[in-house]
Amino acid sequence: MGDVAAADENTAPRRRGRRPGGADTRTSLLDAARVVFAERGYDGATVRVIAERAGVDPAMVNHWFGGKEGLFVSALNLPADPAAILGEALAGDPEHLAERILCQLLYVWDSTGGAQFAALLQSIASHDVAAGLLREFIGRVLVNSVVRGVAPDRPELRASLCGTQMFGLAFVRYVLKVEPLASADHATIVSAVAPNLQRYLTGTLP
Template sequence: MNAAPDPAPRRRGRRSGGTDTRSGLLDAARAEFAERGFEGATVRRIAERAGVDPAMVNHWFGGKEKLFTASLELPLDVHRVRGTILTADPDDIGEAVVRGFLTVWDGAEGGAIAAMLRSVTAHPTAARMLREFITRAILRPVVERVSPDRHDERGALVASQLIGIGMMRFVVGLEPLASAPQEEIVAAVGPTVQRYLTGNLGSTNPDS
């Protein structure tokens, strides 16, 4: 029952299903997401890199999105946050986006998100992963649901607001933003995010 481990290299997909598997998947996921981005990384590649069966991703994390979140050590359920935003009235979705992010960030008092924000200027990998997390995992479904056009541009504009709030509130500590109540920020920033999502962004044609 307590036999010594086999020192020979294990075949892909045969690592034991314990916590070492979870740790190996997280290490492999961080490397794959850093190299290939959220879209380019696949469950199969991550599992191959970790030396486990792809089924272990679902067993431990429930899919690629949750593995991505876990690899960033972010304290949130992507599906829950996104679902809450998408159930909002389209005319109020700007406020829902701001409220959703503030709820997560304030609940963790910045936490891992603040640590990532601090690192993005010095570490391109951290910047890419934060960018892809916000634009791909959270905002893209929202933009595709409610925005009439220019989805990439609208998503980037919304992300700029969210990252800016996070940076000023949790990293720089800029007052009165750092200590302002959530709903005060939601009321102030929500209409801007709403315009980015559903409003007129102006013409892209300088001659029109």
């Protein structure tokens, strides 16, 4: 099948720019998704538009990623699904939500060496697409999956403030590797950062 598919892909006319569903289709979808998500946001980025930009059939999104949500998570290139991580942290007392979120994130980041997340953070300053994806992550995942369910008011502002804590922590620990934070144990980090993160989630804002 590999030789035939390769021959067809190289020689056959491309109807409406679509390609067969080979392994390169996944890469094409990811490249297209990063641009479309950054340009249009999650809600405005339809599967059809992403597939057209990638030159493949829209059914390939479900085939490779299980749908738009899975494609978005893969486009972020994170070591784990952030919505799943944050969703697990939601179970329990809302007043200790920040502690659970930080414990979950630190476990995932450290278990993967922080490399994938560090690469994303490093690319934000120089790549508009990466910055757009991260803005969409804060706006969609943090606001809709976490903050809106616990915040007494201003969920968008609270999500942005939470982003400063989580992404700031990740940048200093995994990109800049500033000591002693870079090698601090989880308990130390959680006890120091959680109170402020919790205030952003559920506390009184000025």
